[in-house]
Amino acid sequence: MTLKLGRHEFADDATLMMAIVNRTPDSFYDQGATWAEDKAFDRVALVVEQGAEIVDIGGIKAAPGVEIGPDEEKSRVVDFVARVRETYPGLVISVDTWRAEVGRAACAAGADVLNDAWGGADPELVDAAAEHDAAIICTHTGGVTPRTRPYRIEYDDVVAAAIADTVAYAERAIAAGVDPRSVVIDPAHDFGKNTFHSLELTRRLGEMVATGYPVLVSLSNKDFVGETLDLPVGERLTGTLAATAVSALAGARVYRVHEVIETRQVVDMVNTIAGRRPPRRAIRGLQ
Amino acid sequence: MTRVVLVPGVLALLPEYAGLTDPVAELRAACLEAVAWLGEDVTVVADTQGERVARALLSAVGGFEAQAPGRLRTSTTEPVAEVRGAPQGERVAQALLSAAGVSARSGPQGAFAARPTVVVGNGSACRTEKAPGFLDERAAAFDDDLRSALVSGDVSGVDLALGRELLASLDGISRLGEILAPGGDVTIDYDDAPFGVQYWVMRWES
Numbered sequence: 001m002t003l004k005l006g007r008h009e010f011a012d013d014a015t016l017m018m019a020i021v022n023r024t025p026d027s028f029y030d031q032g033a034t035w036a037e038d039k040a041f042d043r044v045a046l047v048v049e050q051g052a053e054i055v056d057i058g059g060i061k062a063a064p065g066v067e068i069g070p071d072e073e074k075s076r077v078v079d080f081v082a083r084v085r086e087t088y089p090g091l092v093i094s095v096d097t098w099r100a101e102v103g104r105a106a107c108a109a110g111a112d113v114l115n116d117a118w119g120g121a122d123p124e125l126v127d128a129a130a131e132h133d134a135a136i137i138c139t140h141t142g143g144v145t146p147r148t149r150p151y152r153i154e155y156d157d158v159v160a161a162a163i164a165d166t167v168a169y170a171e172r173a174i175a176a177g178v179d180p181r182s183v184v185i186d187p188a189h190d191f192g193k194n195t196f197h198s199l200e201l202t203r204r205l206g207e208m209v210a211t212g213y214p215v216l217v218s219l220s221n222k223d224f225v226g227e228t229l230d231l232p233v234g235e236r237l238t239g240t241l242a243a244t245a246v247s248a249l250a251g252a253r254v255y256r257v258h259e260v261i262e263t264r265q266v267v268d269m270v271n272t273i274a275g276r277r278p279p280r281r282a283i284r285g286l287q
Numbered sequence: 288m289t290r291v292v293l294v295p296g297v298l299a300l301l302p303e304y305a306g307l308t309d310p311v312a313e314l315r316a317a318c319l320e321a322v323a324w325l326g327e328d329v330t331v332v333a334d335t336q337g338e339r340v341a342r343a344l345l346s347a348v349g350g351f352e353a354q355a356p357g358r359l360r361t362s363t364t365e366p367v368a369e370v371r372g373a374p375q376g377e378r379v380a381q382a383l384l385s386a387a388g389v390s391a392r393s394g395p396q397g398a399f400a401a402r403p404t405v406v407v408g409n410g411s412a413c414r415t416e417k418a419p420g421f422l423d424e425r426a427a428a429f430d431d432d433l434r435s436a437l438v439s440g441d442v443s444g445v446d447l448a449l450g451r452e453l454l455a456s457l458d459g460i461s462r463l464g465e466i467l468a469p470g471g472d473v474t475i476d477y478d479d480a481p482f483g484v485q486y487w488v489m490r491w492e493s
Contacts, residue, residue, distance in 0.1 A: 277307075278305060278306045280307050281310050282299070282304055282306040282310065283299055283482060286301075286304050287298075287299065287412065287482040287484045
């Protein structure tokens with residue numbers, strides 16, 4: 001399905017790198033490396049140079065921690081969105097928030113996408129997207145409260161649950177007025193899931209792709225990779241890229257990542273193997 | 288007036304081998320320009336590999352419908368070119384003709400007299416250590432001699448056995464004596480060995 005992400009449209013076969021930009025002091029991977037606004041802006045410049053089509057700007061870490069209210073979240077995100085919008089008019093700006101109030105302010109400042117990592121916890125978020133002709137990422141969390149860790153959650157069939165919930169969320173977004181081309185679904189690895197759930201979702205991602213909605217995967221350095229390989233944060237790139245390859249083969253369209261270059265190479269390689277993309281330049285044996 | 292063109296049998300000219308960037312863009316441009324210069328009702332003289340490529344390229348521009356290997360079909364409403372000789376070079380030639388907007392047809396062997404003709408062939412493939420046939424010290428001299436023969440229009444003295452050793456594509460070139468009329472003008476549009484394979488795009492007019 002063609003993707004329309006706010007001001008930007010992408011062909012049916014386009015794969016997109018969504019680079020994570022944290023305006024947080026405590027996110028699990030970068031530990032506040034881009035907490036300062038100028039550092040975050042430098043990160044945007046870097047990932048744009050590396051070829052990212054999307055930046056995903058977040059003002060609150062996903063894990064439990066200090067309570068951050070809507071005003072504080074907006075103070076971290078909204079002006080920064082405006083600055084990025086002004087500097088990079090061709091860049092897709094996503095904002096990682098579950099709050100409609102924050103989403104509205106971010107879209108008014110120039111955001112194209114609302115990335116709801118918490119599965120529609122705020123039912124008005126779809127209205128915020130519709131009001132601003134923004135795209136929305138519909139994730140599956142199993143209904144958990146934002147910023148909580150999974151605890152003894154089980155599913156009869158985690159893939160069926162993810163499909164049912166994300167498609168229902170997508171249909172609710174469309175009913176609220178979001179452009180059907182602007183709805184993306186995301187199984188949300190690790191969110192409301194144990195490692196076995198995330199592995200099964202990776203293994204059966206093709207079933208989500210078969211819904212017809214573009215699928216986003218957020219795999220980068222997550223705990224399911226770390227537990228699978230018994231590796232700490234900082235040593236999970238190879239495992240992340242392996243999961244990325246499986247997801248690419250299944251047909252995922254958007255990749256939320258810390259490492260843009262490595263992920264792009266894996267996605268391009270897999271899609272070329274799959275016959276969906278030509279080689280960059282082929283002359284061997286054809287001279 | 289007779290027009291004859293030489294193009295190399297480069298498989299990278301085929302659409303099924305296209306990448307996101309064209310490794311033979313300059314060569315392709317020269318080939319297309321030369322083939323377009325031939326006009327209509329073109330005869331192709333080539334080896335086996337060109338036929339499939341030609342069919343696909345012709346299909347892409349609507350002047351040719353792809354079929355099983357070894358068979359050609361053309362629109363009966365368009366000016367056509369006759370294809371003869373071995374198919375490899377024919378595929379390349381057909382592709383170039385098609386891309387240049389000239390359709391082609393298969394047909395029985397016959398005289399070349401007065402027909403515009405595209406010949407598919409190239410020099411050695413042993414010009415560098417990275418070349419398909421690795422570096423052969425004899426290759427440069429062979430290509431120089433072949434170039435001179437092509438420019439003179441007399442290929443009767445070309446050492447075909449050495450050419451085969453050096454992986455030169457000579458099936459079409461060896462028949463130039465049947466095709467070229469004496470006393471013509473020759474133009475060299477392309478003369479390079481970018482991948483260790485010697486390519487020429489040449490035009491003869493008489």
